[in-house]
Amino acid sequence: MNDMRIIERGTLVNDIKISAKGVQVYYADNHAIKDVDVEIEDKTVTAFIGPSGCGKSTFLRCLNRMNDTIDICRVEGHIAIDGQDIYDPQVDPVQLRAKVGMVFQKPNPFPKSIYDNIAYGPRIHGLARNKAELDEIVEKSLRRGAIWDEVKDRLDAPGTSLSGGQQQRLCIARAVATEPEVLLMDEPCSALDPIATSQVEELIDELRQSFSVVIVTHSMQQAARVSQKTAFFHLGNLVEYGETGKIFTNPEDSRTESYITGRIG
Amino acid sequence: MSDASMDSTAPRQSRTLLETDARTRRRNAAEKRFRMYGLAAIGIGLFFLIVLAASILRSGLPAFTQTVLSVDFVLTQEQFDKAEGTLFKTKAYEGYFNAALVSQLQSQGLEAEVDAKAAERILGKTGSTIREFYRANPDQLGQEVRFDLSVSSRVDGYFKGRVTRDGFVESRFLMLADLDLVDALTEGGIIRQQFNWNFVTGADSGVDNPGGAGIGASVVGSFFMMLVVLVLSLPIGVAASIYLEEFAPQNRFTDLIEVNISNLAAVPSIVFGILGLAVFIQFMHLPQSAPLVGGLVLTLMTLPTIIISTRASLKAVPPSIRDAALGLGASKMQSVFHHVLPLAAPGILTGTIIGLAQALGETAPLLLIGMVGFVARGYPETFAAGFTDPNSAMPAQIYTWASRADAGFYEKAWGGIIVLLLFLLTMNIIAIILRRRFERRW
Numbered sequence: 001m002n003d004m005r006i007i008e009r010g011t012l013v014n015d016i017k018i019s020a021k022g023v024q025v026y027y028a029d030n031h032a033i034k035d036v037d038v039e040i041e042d043k044t045v046t047a048f049i050g051p052s053g054c055g056k057s058t059f060l061r062c063l064n065r066m067n068d069t070i071d072i073c074r075v076e077g078h079i080a081i082d083g084q085d086i087y088d089p090q091v092d093p094v095q096l097r098a099k100v101g102m103v104f105q106k107p108n109p110f111p112k113s114i115y116d117n118i119a120y121g122p123r124i125h126g127l128a129r130n131k132a133e134l135d136e137i138v139e140k141s142l143r144r145g146a147i148w149d150e151v152k153d154r155l156d157a158p159g160t161s162l163s164g165g166q167q168q169r170l171c172i173a174r175a176v177a178t179e180p181e182v183l184l185m186d187e188p189c190s191a192l193d194p195i196a197t198s199q200v201e202e203l204i205d206e207l208r209q210s211f212s213v214v215i216v217t218h219s220m221q222q223a224a225r226v227s228q229k230t231a232f233f234h235l236g237n238l239v240e241y242g243e244t245g246k247i248f249t250n251p252e253d254s255r256t257e258s259y260i261t262g263r264i265g
Numbered sequence: 266m267s268d269a270s271m272d273s274t275a276p277r278q279s280r281t282l283l284e285t286d287a288r289t290r291r292r293n294a295a296e297k298r299f300r301m302y303g304l305a306a307i308g309i310g311l312f313f314l315i316v317l318a319a320s321i322l323r324s325g326l327p328a329f330t331q332t333v334l335s336v337d338f339v340l341t342q343e344q345f346d347k348a349e350g351t352l353f354k355t356k357a358y359e360g361y362f363n364a365a366l367v368s369q370l371q372s373q374g375l376e377a378e379v380d381a382k383a384a385e386r387i388l389g390k391t392g393s394t395i396r397e398f399y400r401a402n403p404d405q406l407g408q409e410v411r412f413d414l415s416v417s418s419r420v421d422g423y424f425k426g427r428v429t430r431d432g433f434v435e436s437r438f439l440m441l442a443d444l445d446l447v448d449a450l451t452e453g454g455i456i457r458q459q460f461n462w463n464f465v466t467g468a469d470s471g472v473d474n475p476g477g478a479g480i481g482a483s484v485v486g487s488f489f490m491m492l493v494v495l496v497l498s499l500p501i502g503v504a505a506s507i508y509l510e511e512f513a514p515q516n517r518f519t520d521l522i523e524v525n526i527s528n529l530a531a532v533p534s535i536v537f538g539i540l541g542l543a544v545f546i547q548f549m550h551l552p553q554s555a556p557l558v559g560g561l562v563l564t565l566m567t568l569p570t571i572i573i574s575t576r577a578s579l580k581a582v583p584p585s586i587r588d589a590a591l592g593l594g595a596s597k598m599q600s601v602f603h604h605v606l607p608l609a610a611p612g613i614l615t616g617t618i619i620g621l622a623q624a625l626g627e628t629a630p631l632l633l634i635g636m637v638g639f640v641a642r643g644y645p646e647t648f649a650a651g652f653t654d655p656n657s658a659m660p661a662q663i664y665t666w667a668s669r670a671d672a673g674f675y676e677k678a679w680g681g682i683i684v685l686l687l688f689l690l691t692m693n694i695i696a697i698i699l700r701r702r703f704e705r706r707w
């Protein structure tokens with residue numbers, strides 16, 4: 001842990017974008033998330049860290065109700081975005097997901113052309129009035145996903161013909177193209193090389209200007225580099241949540257300290 | 266063997282790659298043996314396929330040729346009037362016809378006796394055919410008309426090797442002397458074999474006239490049924506599968522439905538036939554023997570096949586594709602119709618065509634709802650009439666022919682099987698082509 005300069009970066013106090021209270025998640029009998037309270041700020045990058053299987057992805061998927069698609073999954077508690085309860089029966093999860101974009105742990109491009117991969121979201125949400133506008137959105141998104149230069153000559157090629165890292169950046173670009181207000185990223189850089197990683201981190205930093213970004217990562221350095229807030233999960237519990245700098249230099253809980261210094265994990 | 270096992274326990278000394286050790290040799294031998302088994306299995310399969318195809322072709326191809334007797338015939342007005350004046354009118358016409366036959370033979374320099382009985386045994390009752398023709402077309406009187414008459418099934422069999430001179434048993438249907446006459450007529454070019462268009466386009470005939478039987482009408486019947494099956498079972502089957510696979514919650518009720526669908530696929534087809542008889546004909550009073558009812562019954566039979574294969578191909582689409590679409594804010598419908606269904610399409614298509622091919626070859630349920638062979642008559646009226654008029658289907662027609670006594674129908678049954686197999690082959694080729702086209706190459 002020698003790259004700790006970030007901590008000197010001052011953080012403003014932002015509005016609360018997402019507020020979760022007493023969230024419990026069960027997969028059938030498996031209690032995967034235990035009573036988590038967390039408040040995620042707007043225009044902030046929040047990192048979720050923790051050992052494998054501790055429930056980071058599960059909690060992330062609660063925030064855009066992707067857990068609804070898993071039959072055995074049951075979510076309890078209260079999660080609100082901009083003060084509105086997203087589990088309210090009146091809320092349409094489809095509308096919610098247009099507002100809360102997601103990049104999955106495994107790259108999952110559509111088996112369609114690169115262009116169509118990006119254009120799909122804007123198309124179904126009617127973000128472009130004509131082809132020219134759509135072209136513009138596609139280019140802008142691919143640029144933000146740090147992949148434009150690699151694919152600009154073969155937008156008709158299938159998205160699945162790209163390498164794993166390129167596919168992941170394509171998925172990031174695809175998520176960005178729908179202009180979400182919150183972007184959930186589940187280990188977006190696990191398949192990327194250092195150059196692409198730093199490009200994605202730049203993108204995350206840029207997105208922070210307008211959105212709230214939640215990123216799950218296994219890399220302490222990455223959490224320290226990109227995030228302002230960090231949440232440490234362990235065995236389904238939210239052990240500690242606070243300023244990234246504080247978590248990494250002066251954690252309150254001994255488990256956090258053990259994890260970031262590499263003793264548990 | 267013993268030193269091989271010693272080898273495997275002995276410590277490895279030299280590890281040269283240029284020599285294969287005993288273990289590797291054994292593995293290679295096992296692999297080679299397995300490949301031989303595979304080749305043998307394929308060889309046996311191919312052998313039986315060839316035997317089957319050869320025997321079908323050998324027995325069935327004669328159905329596509331027909332032995333006809335052609336005579337150029339002139340009937341004058343006086344002859345017509347005179348014949349109409351006699352008591353046995355058809356006898357009179359027969360006399361004229363036989364005379365024409367003799368004179369035609371003589372003009373070729375061939376001498377032969379044509380007695381009325383022999384002519385009748387070879388040609389059947391020609392008198393009535395001729396009388397009907399001239400009563401219908403009186404303007405043809407005095408003109409030369411060419412009559413192509415198909416010979417009796419035994420004489421036809423003589424040409425196709427079914428009836429031979431050695432071991433010939435004389436009967437009132439055919440005498441040995443008749444064969445001499447037939448030979449003479451053949452030499453004179455009056456009797457010859459030609460392609461039997463009537464078999465391909467015609468309808469079923471009476472039990473005593475195998476020569477006139479054709480499969481055309483029941484091909485049309487099968488076609489109408491397949492249309493009904495396709496139009497009903499594809500949308501219903503695909504919609505049911507999409508609902509069960511993508512939308513339905515996983516609970517006892519859907520489990521029950523799933524088990525029932527699998528069971529339905531295994532229900533014998535005759536059960537569907539009796540169900541169709543009870544529900545569609547006796548309860549709903551739909552017309553008997555109609556392709557519409559046949560199609561409905563076969564739809565019931567095909568649905569489970571289509572549902573099972575469609576669900577399998579929907580299941581094969583990786584869930585991450587659905588997640589990707591939902592994560593972008595697509596609705597469930599959008600995710601299914603934009604992403605999942607196109608990926609599942611080749612599988613759905615293959616399943617559908619296999620189901621249709623099964624339905625095309627199905628006989629038992631059709632017999633129960635009255636789509637038996639002999640109703641496929643009155644062609645071409647049945648052809649134009651369509652879904653609700655009595656007709657047969659190819660397999661039922663074949664079954665009807667196979668169960669008739671006259672040996673001439675035996676060959677028709679085999680010929681019908683060739684036609685049926687040609688249709689099945691065409692459907693499978695279409696399936697392969699469509700599959701190739703729809704399959705994404707990524």
Ligand SMILES: Nc1ncnc2c1ncn2[C@@H]1O[C@H](COP(=O)(O)OP(=O)(O)OP(=O)(O)O)[C@@H](O)[C@H]1O
Nearest residue numbers: 027030032051052053054055056057058059070105
């Ligand atoms: N679809 C599922 N069905 C059943 N159990 C699940 C499912 N997804 C996750 N779990 C369980 O929930 C717990 C948390 O899993 P989760 O995927 O959230 O871990 P994670 O922190 O993201 O781990 P990783 O860092 O390895 O991605 C695990 O015990 C896992 O077995």
Ligand SMILES: [Mg+2]
Nearest residue numbers: 056057105186
């Ligand atoms: Mg995870």
